[in-house]
Amino acid sequence: MTTTLIFYFFAATLIFAAFRVITVRNPVHAALFLVLTFFSSAAIWLLLQAEFLAIALVLVYVGAVMVLFLFVVMMLDINFAPLREGFAKHLPVGLTVGFLILIEMVMVVTHWKGLANPSTVVTTEMSNTKMLGQVLYTVYAYPFEIAAAILLVAMIAAIALTSRLHNRAKYQKPEQQVVVRREDRIRLISMPAEPKD
Amino acid sequence: MQTLIYVITILLYIVVILVPLMVGVAYLTLAERKIIGYMQVRIGPNRVNLPLPLLNKLRGFGQPIADAFKLMFKEIVLPTHSNRFLFIIAPTISFAPAIAAWAVIPFAEGWVLSDINVGLLYILAMTSMSVYGILIAGWASNSKYALLGTLRSAAQVVSYEIAMGFALVGVLMAAGSLNLSDIVAAQNGSFLHWFWLPLLPLFAIYFISGVAETNRAPFDVAEGESEIVAGFHVEYSGMLFAIFFLAEYANMILIAALASLMFLGGWLSPFQGIPVLEPMFAWVPGIFWLLGKMSIFLFLYLWSRATFPRYRYDQIMRLGWKVFIPITLVWIVVIGVAILVKLPPWFDIVAKG
Numbered sequence: 001m002t003t004t005l006i007f008y009f010f011a012a013t014l015i016f017a018a019f020r021v022i023t024v025r026n027p028v029h030a031a032l033f034l035v036l037t038f039f040s041s042a043a044i045w046l047l048l049q050a051e052f053l054a055i056a057l058v059l060v061y062v063g064a065v066m067v068l069f070l071f072v073v074m075m076l077d078i079n080f081a082p083l084r085e086g087f088a089k090h091l092p093v094g095l096t097v098g099f100l101i102l103i104e105m106v107m108v109v110t111h112w113k114g115l116a117n118p119s120t121v122v123t124t125e126m127s128n129t130k131m132l133g134q135v136l137y138t139v140y141a142y143p144f145e146i147a148a149a150i151l152l153v154a155m156i157a158a159i160a161l162t163s164r165l166h167n168r169a170k171y172q173k174p175e176q177q178v179v180v181r182r183e184d185r186i187r188l189i190s191m192p193a194e195p196k197d
Numbered sequence: 198m199q200t201l202i203y204v205i206t207i208l209l210y211i212v213v214i215l216v217p218l219m220v221g222v223a224y225l226t227l228a229e230r231k232i233i234g235y236m237q238v239r240i241g242p243n244r245v246n247l248p249l250p251l252l253n254k255l256r257g258f259g260q261p262i263a264d265a266f267k268l269m270f271k272e273i274v275l276p277t278h279s280n281r282f283l284f285i286i287a288p289t290i291s292f293a294p295a296i297a298a299w300a301v302i303p304f305a306e307g308w309v310l311s312d313i314n315v316g317l318l319y320i321l322a323m324t325s326m327s328v329y330g331i332l333i334a335g336w337a338s339n340s341k342y343a344l345l346g347t348l349r350s351a352a353q354v355v356s357y358e359i360a361m362g363f364a365l366v367g368v369l370m371a372a373g374s375l376n377l378s379d380i381v382a383a384q385n386g387s388f389l390h391w392f393w394l395p396l397l398p399l400f401a402i403y404f405i406s407g408v409a410e411t412n413r414a415p416f417d418v419a420e421g422e423s424e425i426v427a428g429f430h431v432e433y434s435g436m437l438f439a440i441f442f443l444a445e446y447a448n449m450i451l452i453a454a455l456a457s458l459m460f461l462g463g464w465l466s467p468f469q470g471i472p473v474l475e476p477m478f479a480w481v482p483g484i485f486w487l488l489g490k491m492s493i494f495l496f497l498y499l500w501s502r503a504t505f506p507r508y509r510y511d512q513i514m515r516l517g518w519k520v521f522i523p524i525t526l527v528w529i530v531v532i533g534v535a536i537l538v539k540l541p542p543w544f545d546i547v548a549k550g
Contacts, residue, residue, distance in 0.1 A: 002200055028336060032283075035329070055318045063325025067332065067355060074336050074344070127314040129375060172511055 007047055014040035027073045035066050052129040210310045214299050222446040223261035229499050231257065236503040271435035276338055279432070283337035288433070288440035291330020295447040298323040302454055303378045305464045305483035316377040317365055320455065324361075324410065328354045330444065335429040346428030349510065350412050350419035356517040357409040363525035364403040367396050368459045370532050371543065381463035386542065387470030391462040395535065395543045398528045400460040402521050404494065407452035409513065411445055414502035418510050449498055450491065457490035 017036040024030050038061045045054035136144050227242065234241025245259035252258055275281060301316040303309035313319060328351050335347025369375055371392050372383040384391045393400045409416040412428075419428035430441050457463060464483030468474035508516070536544045 032333070051313065051315050052318070055315050055322050058322040059318065059325060063322060063328075063358070064355070067325075067328055067351065070329075070332050070336075071348070071351065074332070074347075129315055129318075174512065174515060 003047060010040045010043040031066060031070050031073050035062055038062050050128060052132055214310060215296060218447060221450055222443055225446050225495060227261050232499045233503045268439040269436055273435040273437055276340055276432045279339045280337040283333050287330050287334035287337055288437045290333060291327050292440050292444040294323040294326040295444045298451055301377055304487060309378060312378060315375050317369060317375040321362055321365060325358055331429050338432040340432050343429055343431050346419055346431060350428050353513060354410055356514060357406040360402055360517055360521035360525055361406040361410060364399040367399040367529055367532050368392060371396060377458055381458055384462040385465060388467050390542060393460040396460060398524050402525055404456050411448045411452060413498060415505035415508050416513055418507060453491040453494035456494050457487060461490045463487055
């Protein structure tokens with residue numbers, strides 16, 4: 001009973017926040033609503049007792065990805081009115097894509113519902129985190145490592161793309177800074193006193 | 198009915214944790230001013246007394262309460278064209294994770310509000326949430342100085358979170374559990390069984406990253422009161438500013454508590470395994486040892502503020518990315534090898550859980 005109420009509360013928040021992400025005018029507000037969306041879905045996962053996934057979602061998406069998103073969005077000062085001009089022209093394409101995604105999701109969900117019977121869910125003494133770790137590093141070791149390699153390549157590519165043009169930038173070299181001695185910077189010279197006039 | 202009683206007990210527990218925490222925050226500010234005062238051969242606050250028996254001899258003991266009253270009655274200035282809603286909730290957003298993280302902190306054996314399996318991850322998630330307060334405060338102020346301050350402190354917090362997370366991975370490997378009570382239980386034995394010894398580099402990195410994460414000296418370029426006006430909270434005044442202040446000090450106490458739980462054996466007595474001293478101090482409740490260890494770290498915070506010059510911003514970033522993260526990565530491998538060869542006395546028992 002209480003769980004159902006909590007679920008509906010978080011589900012309603014999730015849907016409301018997700019709706020606001022695409023309707024709100026200000027991009028910073030949209031990003032903040034996206035944070036709320038992630039947070040509500042993490043709460044729903046907690047209700048399913050998937051505590052590792054829920055907290056990982058908060059840690060990775062809310063704590064890291066969205067912070068960087070907000071960083072970028074905050075720095076932009078875009079007037080969003082011109083960006084909305086082609087709305088009517090692109091509406092049919094958008095609707096088609098949305099409809100396709102909806103059909104796919106319905107197919108996946110109905111198929112999956114037939115497979116998993118809620119009464120067959122095994123409850124073990126092992127914690128969620130431990131089970132996930134064991135499966136991830138044994139059964140799914142190859143996909144896991146390949147995904148890691150792909151992400152690493154993407155990261156290196158992004159760094160290479162952005163740092164290519166700026167090799168004329170000046171860097172401070174701390175190892176040179178700390179070996180500086182007084183003699184390198186200060187020169188004492190003796191000169192006659194200036195005559196008074 | 199049962200649910201109601203359950204909710205009421207939980208609320209009572211929350212009050213029992215938060216009231217001492219808030220008193221601790223208030224008196225940490227007094228301790229800071231007094232300790233730094235004595236270090237600089239000054240006296241510190243010595244005027245406001247508490248009109249209570251016994252306490253009225255301690256001069257300056259009423260200072261935090263007087264400060265709180267002063268801040269409550271100050272005007273809250275809203276900058277023009279600021280985003281009013283976000284401007285007002287930003288302090289709350291930075292304060293809420295700082296106190297929510299206390300839900301999983303065990304104060305003594307079994308004295309914990311929520312004994313969850315993923316306690317360490319929960320702590321990491323909560324501390325990574327607190328950066329939103331900084332981001333929103335700087336953006337909603339509609340001030341270029343606040344926005345620049347936001348970028349400085351948010352970049353610093355995000356960078357040091359990585360080193361901190363890796364330090365926690367080392368603790369997780371050594372203890373074989375994410376549950377904070379189990380982590381303390383895994384250090385049972387003696388003073389030398391605590392994780393400060395096998396995880397010494399991670400211990401140092403964790404505490405230094407904690408100092409950087411809470412934007413405290415010598416990493417307080419965000420505030421830099423002797424160089425610039427302030428960072429992300431430059432437009433805040435009155436009670437809204439006070440809430441940022443509360444969040445900062447609550448985070449300091451949290452870092453101190455976590456460092457003592459993960460590296461200094463939490464509530465375990467330091468005299469464990471020593472023949473004469475152990476029975477002599479057996480009557481001391483565990484929470485006193487935890488509070489004592491936390492006080493050491495809090496004193497370190499204040500001591501470093503009075504002692505060290507402020508880091509330059511590029512040096513902060515270099516320390517975080519080029520020094521701390523490689524050291525933690527290497528030490529995680531070292532810990533892995535130590536667990537594999539079952540290095541006594543820390544890893545000879547197979548990790549349970």
